[in-house]
Amino acid sequence: MDGGRRLITREPGGARRTDLLELFFDLAAIATLTLTSGKMATEQSWTGIAQALLALSTLWAVWVTTTSFTDLYSPQARPVQLVILGIMFGGMLMSAALPTAFDNHGLVFGATWAGINWGRALVVIPSLRGRPEQQRPKRVLLWNTVSGTLWIIGGLIPSPGTRLALWLAALAVDYLGFGLRFPIPGRPSLPRYDVVPEHLAERYQQIYVLTLGELILVTVLTLSDKPFSAGRITAFATAFVAAALLWWSYARGAGARLSTAIERSPHRERLVQTNPYVHWLMVVGVVGVAAGFMRVIEHPTQRPDDTLTALILGGAALFLVGRATLDHEVLGRIPLSHVVGVLAAVAIAPAAPHLSNLVLGFGTTIVLLGVAAVEFVRRQRADGSAAPDEGERPPCRPEDRP
Structure with missing residues (x-):
């Protein structure tokens, strides 16, 4: 306990397997994968294939960031459960918009992804008030502010080619931020967290x-x-x-x-x-x-x-x-x-x-x-x-x- 609030981070020695809520969350991925393969199968142009790949890569980022989120924070904590359910709904909405993301549903697709990132941070940051772990979601929010702005602007621009270029830049920011552990110039690197x-x-x-x-x-x-x-x-x-x-x-x-x-x-x-x-x-x-x-x-x-x-x-x-x-x-x-x-x-x-x-x-x-x-x-x-008792190397x- 911390000031009467239950900690949302995973406790050492706690659950080490997938939670049922995470399996429920994965059901949304079925729609993503099916709609993406369907869009790829019907596309006859390289531009259409590139659009489908970008949409799939974005929805893959939804899954990856949520998996990292549940590896760091306990799915048993109520704020974390609400975040997962919110992300699941957002991912389903993005999947529904996927076939026409470069047509009339661009803002739905882009703004929903930005909202997922911002909403997750705005729930977690207050839950970690006064704790050093709060630095991570704060940095994530800074990177997501840059990428999220590009996602929304891209969704507002009617030109499919310009939208594709802006969204590629936004996705690059998302992938680089995650891969580099959200660096901030002049600030020390984030401490490595113990994965499960x-x-x-x-x-x-x-x-x-x-x-x-x-x-x-x-x-x-x-x-x-x-x-x-x-x-x-x-x-x-x-x-x-x-x-x-x-x-x-x-x-x-x-x-x-x-x-x-x-x-x-x-x-x-x-x-x-x-x-x-x-x-x-x-x-x-x-x-x-x-x-x-x-x-x-x-x-x-x-x-x-x-x-x-x-x-x-x-x-x-x-x-x-x-x-x-x-x-x-x-x-x-x-x-x-x-x-x-x-x-x-x-x-x-x-x-x-x-x-x-x-x-x-x-x-x-x-x-x-x-x-x-x-x-x-x-x-x-x-x-x-191999020797009989060597086992798995x-x-x-x-x-x-x-």
Whole structure:
């Protein structure tokens, strides 16, 4: 207790797992992911794809900042619960505005994100009155004032191109502020806070699996909306295999070791700071693959255009880049198989106009299958050569790396 008020920060030795309110909050992400993949699938221009990516990256920031918020503050505290519910409603409103964020709902999208940031700080700052922890939300509010102004101005400008430029600048401020821990010129850096490894790892594992659920959801909905044919059913089966491979790669790789890595890593703070960006690459990659397979299932015999090629092959490549980066951060290595997989996806792209949508989807899945097969063989050999009592190795320390 502090002056008769319950502390909102997490207590040492308190709950270390995801709270049910956080799982409830994640339900809003389903709408975001589904609407984003749907917008990407229907876009025929690079500008439209860029707009969808910016919207997805902004809503990803909603999820990341809320996850960091609940890692620092207890979801059992009433002010924190109110903030989470408020952010959830705001995220749902932004998701609803996403398809027309660059049309007549720009102000709704931009002002809601600014309001989420400002509202969170204005609730937390009074709750931490008289405590040193108050410095963090104050600095966050200063950075959010700059970005929030750009978000609102961008929403007011009718030109989609100018709005995109302003929102890119606003998003850069948001991402830089978070990545640099909200520096203020002439002021010392914010003290590092003790993360909760189990909680943080579990949250990122949950959002990744939820993203895979979106891939499954949109392919089911797409198939159900069209007359069944051999081509569509084959495309649907190919998408399912791709989803299973994307799950296996994460669940049987570095993703499963995330909690241990955060807890044992000698560079824990760096791992905590890079986690959002690494998972962003994988989430965007999966959403791109989902959008690509939506179009493949709809028109399996057509020839792919440039945007479809970029979605499905670029999505697979982005996932592999993010997955390799996660391996580097967690296990201290970059798997060669993932590098080869990225090169293979790039190599297929020039031949895409001469293939059908179905063959392109099949080729993308083959790339993912090849990477998974190499990793499976490598792991089997590593397990076979390990001593019986050696168990799981801890992450490498920087000085131990070659």
